[in-house]
Amino acid sequence: MNISEKYKEVRSRSVQICIPLKTEDYVVQPVVDVSPPKWHLGHTTWFFETFVLKPNVRGYKEFDPNYNFVFNSYYETIGARVIRTDRGNLSRPTVDEVYRYREYIDKAMLKLLDQKLSKSFKELIILGLNHEEQHQELLSTDIKYILGHNPLMPAYSDKISKRKLVKDEFINEFIPIPEGIYEIGYDGTEFCFDNELGRHKVYLEKFKIARQLVTNEEYLEFMNEGGYGTHNLWHAEGLDWIKNNHINAPMYWHNIDGEWNNYTMMGLRPIDMNAAVCHISFYEAAAYAAWKGMRLATEFEWEAAAHHLDWGKRWEWTDSAYLPYPGFKKADGAIGEYNGKFMVNQMVLRGASEVTPRQHSRISYRNFFHPHLRWQYTGIRLAQ
DSSP states (O other), X not given: OOHHHHHHHHHHHHHHHHTTOXXXXXXXXXXXXXXXXXXXXXXXXXXXXXXXXXXXXXXXXXXXTTHHXXXXXXXXXXXXXXXGGGGGGOOOXXXXXXXXXXXXXXXXXXXXXXXXXXXXXXXXXXXXXXXXXXXXXXXXXXXXXXHHTSTTOOOSOSOOOOOOOOGGGSOOOEEEEOOEEEEESOOSSSOOOGGGOSOEEEEEOOEXXXXXXXXXXXXXXXXXXXXXXXXXXXXXXXXXXXXXXTOOSOTTEEEXXXXXXXXXTTEEEEOXXXXXXXXXXXXXXXXXXXXXXOEEOOHHHHHHHGGGSOOSSSEEEEEEEOOOOXXXXXXXXXXXXXXXXXXXXXXXXXXXXXTSOTTOOOTTOOEEEOTTXXXXXXXXXXXX
16 A cells, blocks of 8 residues: 555544534533544644645645644644643534545645655654544544533444453463563564664563453452452552542443443443453552452563463553653654653553554554543453
8 A cells, every 4th residue: 555545544534433423522522631523633634734734845825824723732842722621612613624624634645645755754644644543543532432421321333343352262361471581662664653662671570461351240340349449459549539539430330220331332231241341540450450469561571471462452551651761762843742751650551442543553552641541442451
């Protein structure tokens, strides 16, 4: 697939994700971590306009100069922007105007992609496409949060293809990984993010890691045995978090007439006890592991063991803080703000999820979130 075809494929996928939405769904922002679908569509378009077209196409005319303020996310180098909490206040530009913006940029980009491009220029465009694929996952999880916190809990679609873990696919054995020196980080010639670079060696003591993720049934046992009320299982911040926010179950779980149900993209459904537990915070994952007398794997252990695991159904919390690899260096300019500035107070997740775009997952991929967040498709794999 050439770069023009790849561009069209990625850009089309963002639009496809939004097809089931009603106009009103595009503008909702229930909490600060969730962005309105309209904003995702505009921001990913702004990325190509700002970093590709404006600096490189002579005589390029911006679609609307105000969009730099509206759709900039966190790039201080680029200038002022609407603060994150106010994205839901953007009744204008309209949904139709945002789609016209996408068409305008796509036309200019495809004209540009017909020309002979340098290696570095292609790499910038590929970064933009991977950026959009990241936002496609965020778009899906944000849509789920928007609809799942609507009092009516409407279905996104009744035709969702769901990759789930079934408990009886195999015995949940613990795989022994020998002590030794392992190489960590991206090793290849295709695209990766800068936080995966700096391949390096780490020494690991021998350990065991579960082949299978923790299921809803197993997590319900933790709940029924008072796991949320047993203080010595929790990090101090985690204990404060569950108390202050009245947390007693995974996100989207609802106890109705004594039976647990959860919101899915197909609406409210009885919990599938064999499916992997999902929408769990790091605090909950760590508390569950402590309840089992085990722990979470570090990101280095996870990567060393990944070839033995069935991964990709849930993002998996690790016990590693999000920090730079040896030799990490931020790129010059605004692109340098992409990852490095977030390497503090966040935990690493490994794997992928059912809403991760195909070909956007790899063993070295480092996802990261604050430990209390759980609106992503996050789950638990035990280690010991």
